[in-house]
Amino acid sequence: MSNNYTKEDSGYTMTTVAEEAARCLLCHDAPCTKACPAGTDPARFIRSVRFRNIKGAAETIRENNALGAICARVCPTEKYCELACSRSGIDVPIDIGGIQRYVTDFEQQAGMKILEKGKSNGLKIAIVGSGPAGLQSATTLLEKGYAVDIYEKNTKPGGYLTYGIPEYRLPQNIVDYEIKRITDLGATLHLNTAIGSDITMDQLKADYDSVILAVGASEAKMLPMFDDQANVETAVDFLARVKDAKGEVTEPDNVVVVGGGDVAMDVSTTLKRLGVKHVTDMVYEEFAEFRASKKELAGTQKAGVTIVDGYVPESMTGNEVTFKHRKIDAEMKIKADKVILAIGQQVNTDGLGITTKRGEVPFIGYQTQDPKVYVTGDIAHGDKTVVWAVRKGKEVAEEIDKTLMGGRQND
Amino acid sequence: MINKDLGIDFLGVHFENPFCLSSSPVDNCYEMCAKAFDEGWGGVVFKTIGPEHFKIDEVSPRFDELTKEGTPFVGFKNMEQIAEHPLQENLDDLTKLKKNYPNKIVIASIMGTNEDDWVELARLVTEAGADMIEMNLSCPQMTSHAMGSDVGTNPALVKKYCAAVKRGSDLPMMAKMTPNITDMVPAAKAAMDGGADGIATINTVKSVANLDLDKKVALPIVNGKSSISGFSGKAVKPIALRFIQQLRVAAGMEQLPISGIGGIETWEDAVEFILLGSTTLQVTTAVMQYGYRIVEDMKNGLMHYMEEQGVDHLSDLVGIANKNILPAEDLDRDYKVYPKIDWDKCIGCGRCFISCFDGAHQAITWDEKTRRPSVDYSKCVGCQLCNLVCPVGAISTGKIEMKPGRQGNVEDIDIESVRLTH
Numbered sequence: 001m002s003n004n005y006t007k008e009d010s011g012y013t014m015t016t017v018a019e020e021a022a023r024c025l026l027c028h029d030a031p032c033t034k035a036c037p038a039g040t041d042p043a044r045f046i047r048s049v050r051f052r053n054i055k056g057a058a059e060t061i062r063e064n065n066a067l068g069a070i071c072a073r074v075c076p077t078e079k080y081c082e083l084a085c086s087r088s089g090i091d092v093p094i095d096i097g098g099i100q101r102y103v104t105d106f107e108q109q110a111g112m113k114i115l116e117k118g119k120s121n122g123l124k125i126a127i128v129g130s131g132p133a134g135l136q137s138a139t140t141l142l143e144k145g146y147a148v149d150i151y152e153k154n155t156k157p158g159g160y161l162t163y164g165i166p167e168y169r170l171p172q173n174i175v176d177y178e179i180k181r182i183t184d185l186g187a188t189l190h191l192n193t194a195i196g197s198d199i200t201m202d203q204l205k206a207d208y209d210s211v212i213l214a215v216g217a218s219e220a221k222m223l224p225m226f227d228d229q230a231n232v233e234t235a236v237d238f239l240a241r242v243k244d245a246k247g248e249v250t251e252p253d254n255v256v257v258v259g260g261g262d263v264a265m266d267v268s269t270t271l272k273r274l275g276v277k278h279v280t281d282m283v284y285e286e287f288a289e290f291r292a293s294k295k296e297l298a299g300t301q302k303a304g305v306t307i308v309d310g311y312v313p314e315s316m317t318g319n320e321v322t323f324k325h326r327k328i329d330a331e332m333k334i335k336a337d338k339v340i341l342a343i344g345q346q347v348n349t350d351g352l353g354i355t356t357k358r359g360e361v362p363f364i365g366y367q368t369q370d371p372k373v374y375v376t377g378d379i380a381h382g383d384k385t386v387v388w389a390v391r392k393g394k395e396v397a398e399e400i401d402k403t404l405m406g407g408r409q410n411d
Numbered sequence: 412m413i414n415k416d417l418g419i420d421f422l423g424v425h426f427e428n429p430f431c432l433s434s435s436p437v438d439n440c441y442e443m444c445a446k447a448f449d450e451g452w453g454g455v456v457f458k459t460i461g462p463e464h465f466k467i468d469e470v471s472p473r474f475d476e477l478t479k480e481g482t483p484f485v486g487f488k489n490m491e492q493i494a495e496h497p498l499q500e501n502l503d504d505l506t507k508l509k510k511n512y513p514n515k516i517v518i519a520s521i522m523g524t525n526e527d528d529w530v531e532l533a534r535l536v537t538e539a540g541a542d543m544i545e546m547n548l549s550c551p552q553m554t555s556h557a558m559g560s561d562v563g564t565n566p567a568l569v570k571k572y573c574a575a576v577k578r579g580s581d582l583p584m585m586a587k588m589t590p591n592i593t594d595m596v597p598a599a600k601a602a603m604d605g606g607a608d609g610i611a612t613i614n615t616v617k618s619v620a621n622l623d624l625d626k627k628v629a630l631p632i633v634n635g636k637s638s639i640s641g642f643s644g645k646a647v648k649p650i651a652l653r654f655i656q657q658l659r660v661a662a663g664m665e666q667l668p669i670s671g672i673g674g675i676e677t678w679e680d681a682v683e684f685i686l687l688g689s690t691t692l693q694v695t696t697a698v699m700q701y702g703y704r705i706v707e708d709m710k711n712g713l714m715h716y717m718e719e720q721g722v723d724h725l726s727d728l729v730g731i732a733n734k735n736i737l738p739a740e741d742l743d744r745d746y747k748v749y750p751k752i753d754w755d756k757c758i759g760c761g762r763c764f765i766s767c768f769d770g771a772h773q774a775i776t777w778d779e780k781t782r783r784p785s786v787d788y789s790k791c792v793g794c795q796l797c798n799l800v801c802p803v804g805a806i807s808t809g810k811i812e813m814k815p816g817r818q819g820n821v822e823d824i825d826i827e828s829v830r831l832t833h
């Protein structure tokens with residue numbers, strides 16, 4: 001069973017990637033490139049593939065996106081580059097994510113080292129959180145000549161790359177490889193170290209020239225009716241547990257999932273891949289207003305999950321949960337061996353000296369009221385995706401550099 | 412399904428359809444030719460038979476391909492020489508083929524090292540029962556310089572060996588010409604003077620297709636080294652058509668019987684060869700890539716074309732395009748035709764803008780906001796490069812204009828083509 005959980009779909013071969021790249025129209029002022037939040041420049045790397053320069057393609061991706069191999073796999077491309085693709089005017093968009101995966105796999109197999117550390121400028125930055133935003137800001141800062149320490153409260157780095165996104169979509173060895181690239185570049189990781197408790201913010205501010213908070217929304221939301229219920233687990237706890245065990249876990253036969261976003265889709269599909277017989281996903285939204293991406297939803301449906309739309313949980317007694325329809329007079333009772341809650345994640349700012357509203361700091365940009373402290377990633381304004389975390393990671397590093405170095409080149 | 416008679420006469424022999432396998436590994440033995448006949452080919456030019464005393468010793472590997480983007484086999488390079496099977500086995504195969512397929516045409520391709528060889532081989536294949544002889548004067552990778560394209564580029568030798576074949580056989584005979592020559596007319600004339608009844612062309616083009624960049628040697632690598640050798644397939648079609656066109660317009664050769672070869676893989680390719688003067692057609696590379704079955708679509712497509720054109724006899728099409736191919740100095744240079752851009756079809760890729768700026772005359776302006784191109788008539792020269800690069804056919808030929816000071820009526824100017832006007 002775990003085999004199915006750890007198995008990633010196969011990617012392109014040299015021949016099939018060339019065929020896909022040949023479909024690309026090689027647009028002028030390419031819409032795909034303009035639509036990539038992280039500036040990965042798909043039009044340029046696809047053109048390199050088209051002209052058989054895979055190494056050049058890898059350079060384009062890597063220099064623009066420190067997590068290129070991860071974005072290749074988890075980007076909701078349908079909302080970004082592929083949504084803008086001119087080829088849609090003919091048939092279907094170019095499979096930009098697939099091409100990017102081919103190129104970054106090649107980069108890994110060829111052992112290419114593309115990123116270079118900048119000449120030291122003597123300045124030191126602390127980054128709190130080793131998720132994608134923390135990792136990208138570390139990379140950009142290292143390239144500019146800063147020394148970087150990353151503090152992570154968990155035992156493994158990567159944030160939701162490691163503890164959230166399931167193995168079949170994002171193999172852990174890819175995450176490890178991307179992180180190693182960044183530690184090789186010079187980032188120092190301090191694991192099992194929570195800022196705000198193990199080390200105070202004041203201490204960090206005293207020791208570093210700037211501090212970046214990239215703490216993400218690392219805690220699950222709960223509903224009071226499920227508090228203190230046995231057999232209830234949160235989505236992120238569940239996903240982290242399964243990923244950590246590489247799918248070697250035992251789950252009961254009948255599981256109900258509550259939630260309709262991508263996280264709920266990941267939970268439901270993971271359950272199916274683990275061999276759970278009956279997986280029922282109860283979704284607040286109706287299909288027309290679904291939040292999950294089409295790709296994720298399709299994957300979930302293909303996996304054989306029963307999806308019921310428009311229902312809200314009302315109460316739980318014993319192992320029976322009662323749901324009510326949001327709009328019509330309808331009620332459903334389900335007896336389940338287990339309930340998994342995928343109703344969202346929230347930020348924990350304890351001891352960090354910032355406040356957030358609905359998962360974000362209440363301002364646009366990166367610098368907080370304390371000029372030494374910056375935010376980035378999910379807690380900064382903007383989309384809550386990996387590729388946006390990369391963008392915000394690049395931007396926060398640029399902003400720090402402007403503040404500390406006044407935009408001067410360090411050479 | 413459409414059914415039209417594709418029969419045609421060539422050198423006094425009736426072919427049920429013009430499609431033949433050209434002499435190569437695709438028709439190396441009885442079983443292969445039998446399968447090809449069963450799948451619908453009209454004739455075969457059996458793999459070239461050499462004299463008993465010339466020992467064939469082939470290299471391995473022996474092929475290479477030129478690719479482009481995702482497209483394999485844009486062109487194909489080979490290192491093969493002539494038949495490896497013993498002479499008697501080849502002759503027996505010819506006999507058996509003719510016996511079991513009396514209505515199909517069996518052509519024997521032969522190659523000698525001297526006059527005596529040519530006479531003898533011609534005699535042997537005639538006795539074996541072949542319908543026709545093709546002289547291979549054109550293989551570019553023979554290990555003997557008394558054979559192949561070294562002979563085909565020497566008109567005196569061509570004439571001498573053609574005469575020799577005619578002494579050994581009274582069968583109709585065509586001489587297969589090499590394209591590794593600036594002007595094919597003297598060689599073809601020499602062949603006809605020596606007694607040839609027609610010409611088959613082209614054989615492969617001498618080439619180096621790819622190099623291994625680490626080992627710094629051309630492909631295929633034969634134990635560390637490589638040679639120049641023959642190139643074929645789609646990429647050589649334009650070269651083949653050019654030679655055929657030039658042969659058919661040379662003085663005194665307007666009715667030259669030709670068997671056309673070089674990059675044929677679709678019915679459209681076939682029609683092009685016919686319109687420029689080929690009566691029969693020969694194919695190898697496309698068969699190596701896709702198999703004998705390709706003849707089905709070539710035949711069916713040709714039938715539909717004849718139907719569309721209102722033609723009942725294939726022979727009515729032979730050579731009729733040659734009158735429209737003139738020396739460059741005789742073309743009308745008095746007008747230009749502007750492109751017309753259909754903004755509803757346009758998907759905003761900007762390729763026309765890039766090509767016009769970087770490869771033409773900076774005559775397209777680009778609206779950054781709407782992502783739509785427009786033509787600046789004051790700069791446009793009417794080359795229609797934009798038209799060719801547009802991926803969706805949003806650009807077609809538009810307004811025609813006489814150049815300043817030139818006479819003529821724009822209404823009469825004919826530039827319509829499926830490719831350019833969409």
Ligand SMILES: Cc1cc2nc3c(=O)[nH]c(=O)nc-3n(C[C@H](O)[C@H](O)[C@H](O)COP(=O)(O)OP(=O)(O)OC[C@H]3O[C@@H](n4cnc5c(N)ncnc54)[C@H](O)[C@@H]3O)c2cc1C
Pocket residue numbers: 074075076128129130131132133134151152153154157158159160161164165166193194195196214215216217218236239262263266345376377378379384385386387389
């Ligand atoms: C199940 C799931 C699936 C997802 N799938 C996708 C997807 O397919 N595509 C996509 O683009 N996005 C996806 N996302 C969203 C994406 O993972 C997030 O947008 C992204 O991880 C945010 O990056 P981040 O660096 O801001 O935060 P996180 O990834 O949340 O990382 C924050 C890190 O900070 C650490 N931390 C927190 N507080 C402290 C502290 N006080 N001291 C030290 N360390 C601390 C945490 O332990 C964590 O490692 C998914 C999210 C989940 C939960």
Ligand SMILES: Cc1cc2nc3c(=O)[nH]c(=O)nc-3n(C[C@H](O)[C@H](O)[C@H](O)COP(=O)(O)O)c2cc1C
Pocket residue numbers: none
């Ligand atoms: C439109 C066009 C015009 C050309 N004009 C010239 C020319 O003026 N002088 C020249 O030496 N070659 C000319 N060439 C030939 C090219 O320089 C080049 O030798 C040839 O196209 C082969 O290279 P390619 O396969 O990269 O196109 C021309 C080619 C093209 C396509």
Ligand code: SF4
Pocket residue numbers: 023024025026027030031032033042043046084085086087094096760
């Ligand atoms: S928008 Fe689409 S077609 Fe145009 S360059 Fe990008 S991937 Fe290629």
Ligand code: SF4
Pocket residue numbers: 749750766767771772773774775786787790791792793794795796797798
């Ligand atoms: S016809 Fe030639 S010059 Fe005119 S717009 Fe098109 S590419 Fe430019």
Ligand code: SF4
Pocket residue numbers: 752756757758759760761762763764782783784800801802803804805806
């Ligand atoms: S090449 Fe065609 S589709 Fe692309 S911008 Fe020009 S007219 Fe539009």
